Amino acid sequence: MQDLTLVMAQLDPLVGDIPGNAARAIEAVREARIEHGADIVVFPELFLSGYPPEDLLLRPSMETRLREARAKMAEKIARDVLVIIGYPGVREGKCYNLAGVLYNGQWEAEYAKQALPNYQVFDEQRYFTP
Secondary structure, three states: OOOOOEEEOOOOOOOOOHHHHHHHHHHHHHHHHHHHOOOEEEOOOOOOOOOOOHHHHHOOHHHHHHHHHHHHHHHHOOOOOEEEEEEEEEEOOEEEEEEEEEEOOEEEEEEEOOOOOOOOOOOHHHHOOO
Protein backbone atom coordinates (compact mmCIF):
# COMPACT_ATOMS: atom_id res chain seq x y z
CA MET A 1 0.00 0.00 0.00
CA GLN A 2 1.32 3.44 -0.94
CA ASP A 3 1.36 6.26 1.61
CA LEU A 4 -0.75 9.35 1.05
CA THR A 5 0.40 12.62 2.61
CA LEU A 6 -2.21 15.27 3.37
CA VAL A 7 -1.16 18.76 4.46
CA MET A 8 -3.54 21.24 6.08
CA ALA A 9 -2.52 24.76 5.01
CA GLN A 10 -3.56 26.77 8.05
CA LEU A 11 -2.89 30.25 6.76
CA ASP A 12 -4.59 33.56 7.46
CA PRO A 13 -5.85 35.08 4.20
CA LEU A 14 -6.48 38.79 3.81
CA VAL A 15 -10.13 39.63 3.19
CA GLY A 16 -10.49 41.00 -0.35
CA ASP A 17 -6.90 40.28 -1.44
CA ILE A 18 -7.77 37.60 -3.97
CA PRO A 19 -4.52 37.79 -6.02
CA GLY A 20 -2.43 37.86 -2.84
CA ASN A 21 -4.31 34.94 -1.30
CA ALA A 22 -3.89 32.94 -4.52
CA ALA A 23 -0.15 33.69 -4.49
CA ARG A 24 0.03 32.54 -0.85
CA ALA A 25 -1.80 29.34 -1.80
CA ILE A 26 0.56 28.66 -4.71
CA GLU A 27 3.58 29.12 -2.44
CA ALA A 28 2.04 27.02 0.34
CA VAL A 29 1.42 24.13 -2.06
CA ARG A 30 5.01 24.37 -3.33
CA GLU A 31 6.35 24.30 0.24
CA ALA A 32 4.04 21.45 1.26
CA ARG A 33 5.20 19.41 -1.73
CA ILE A 34 8.92 20.08 -1.12
CA GLU A 35 9.01 19.94 2.69
CA HIS A 36 6.40 17.26 3.40
CA GLY A 37 5.93 15.36 0.14
CA ALA A 38 2.26 16.39 0.09
CA ASP A 39 -0.10 14.54 -2.20
CA ILE A 40 -3.10 16.59 -1.05
CA VAL A 41 -3.14 20.16 0.31
CA VAL A 42 -6.32 21.48 1.95
CA PHE A 43 -7.01 25.17 2.56
CA PRO A 44 -9.62 26.84 4.80
CA GLU A 45 -13.13 27.85 3.88
CA LEU A 46 -13.29 30.94 1.64
CA PHE A 47 -9.49 31.15 1.54
CA LEU A 48 -9.29 32.94 -1.81
CA SER A 49 -11.60 35.78 -0.78
CA GLY A 50 -10.72 35.78 2.91
CA TYR A 51 -13.30 35.21 5.62
CA PRO A 52 -15.78 36.77 6.00
CA PRO A 53 -16.04 38.50 2.61
CA GLU A 54 -19.42 40.04 3.51
CA ASP A 55 -20.44 42.88 1.14
CA LEU A 56 -17.39 42.34 -1.08
CA LEU A 57 -19.46 39.50 -2.52
CA LEU A 58 -21.84 42.08 -3.97
CA ARG A 59 -19.16 43.72 -6.13
CA PRO A 60 -19.41 42.79 -9.82
CA SER A 61 -15.61 42.46 -10.05
CA MET A 62 -15.45 39.72 -7.40
CA GLU A 63 -16.30 36.83 -9.73
CA THR A 64 -13.82 38.02 -12.39
CA ARG A 65 -11.03 38.35 -9.83
CA LEU A 66 -11.77 34.87 -8.46
CA ARG A 67 -11.80 33.36 -11.96
CA GLU A 68 -8.41 34.97 -12.72
CA ALA A 69 -6.94 33.74 -9.43
CA ARG A 70 -8.19 30.21 -10.03
CA ALA A 71 -6.71 30.24 -13.56
CA LYS A 72 -3.35 31.35 -12.18
CA MET A 73 -3.45 28.58 -9.58
CA ALA A 74 -4.27 25.99 -12.26
CA GLU A 75 -1.30 27.22 -14.29
CA LYS A 76 1.25 27.49 -11.46
CA ILE A 77 0.54 24.57 -9.10
CA ALA A 78 2.40 21.31 -9.66
CA ARG A 79 0.45 18.65 -11.54
CA ASP A 80 1.13 15.86 -9.05
CA VAL A 81 -0.65 17.39 -6.06
CA LEU A 82 -4.39 17.67 -5.41
CA VAL A 83 -5.59 20.95 -3.87
CA ILE A 84 -8.88 21.62 -2.08
CA ILE A 85 -9.52 25.31 -1.49
CA GLY A 86 -12.46 27.47 -0.47
CA TYR A 87 -13.84 30.43 -2.43
CA PRO A 88 -17.17 32.10 -3.15
CA GLY A 89 -18.69 31.56 -6.56
CA VAL A 90 -21.71 32.64 -8.55
CA ARG A 91 -23.48 29.83 -10.38
CA GLU A 92 -26.73 30.48 -12.29
CA GLY A 93 -27.14 33.86 -10.58
CA LYS A 94 -26.74 32.55 -7.02
CA CYS A 95 -23.73 32.93 -4.72
CA TYR A 96 -22.29 29.82 -3.08
CA ASN A 97 -19.61 29.10 -0.49
CA LEU A 98 -17.59 26.57 -2.49
CA ALA A 99 -14.80 24.09 -1.98
CA GLY A 100 -12.99 23.53 -5.27
CA VAL A 101 -10.76 20.62 -6.25
CA LEU A 102 -7.72 21.38 -8.43
CA TYR A 103 -5.69 18.53 -9.93
CA ASN A 104 -3.40 18.28 -12.94
CA GLY A 105 -4.05 21.91 -13.86
CA GLN A 106 -7.83 21.43 -14.00
CA TRP A 107 -10.63 22.43 -11.64
CA GLU A 108 -12.21 18.99 -11.34
CA ALA A 109 -15.09 19.56 -8.91
CA GLU A 110 -16.88 22.03 -6.67
CA TYR A 111 -19.01 21.44 -3.60
CA ALA A 112 -21.31 24.06 -2.07
CA LYS A 113 -21.53 24.40 1.70
CA GLN A 114 -24.93 23.16 2.84
CA ALA A 115 -25.24 24.15 6.52
CA LEU A 116 -24.95 27.94 6.55
CA PRO A 117 -24.71 29.48 10.04
CA ASN A 118 -26.84 32.48 10.84
CA TYR A 119 -26.21 33.51 14.44
CA GLN A 120 -24.02 35.96 16.37
CA VAL A 121 -21.21 37.06 14.03
CA PHE A 122 -22.23 34.62 11.29
CA ASP A 123 -24.54 35.95 8.59
CA GLU A 124 -23.88 33.45 5.79
CA GLN A 125 -27.54 32.99 4.84
CA ARG A 126 -27.57 36.65 3.79
CA TYR A 127 -24.93 36.02 1.13
CA PHE A 128 -24.90 32.34 0.22
CA THR A 129 -27.28 29.74 -1.16
CA PRO A 130 -27.03 26.25 0.42
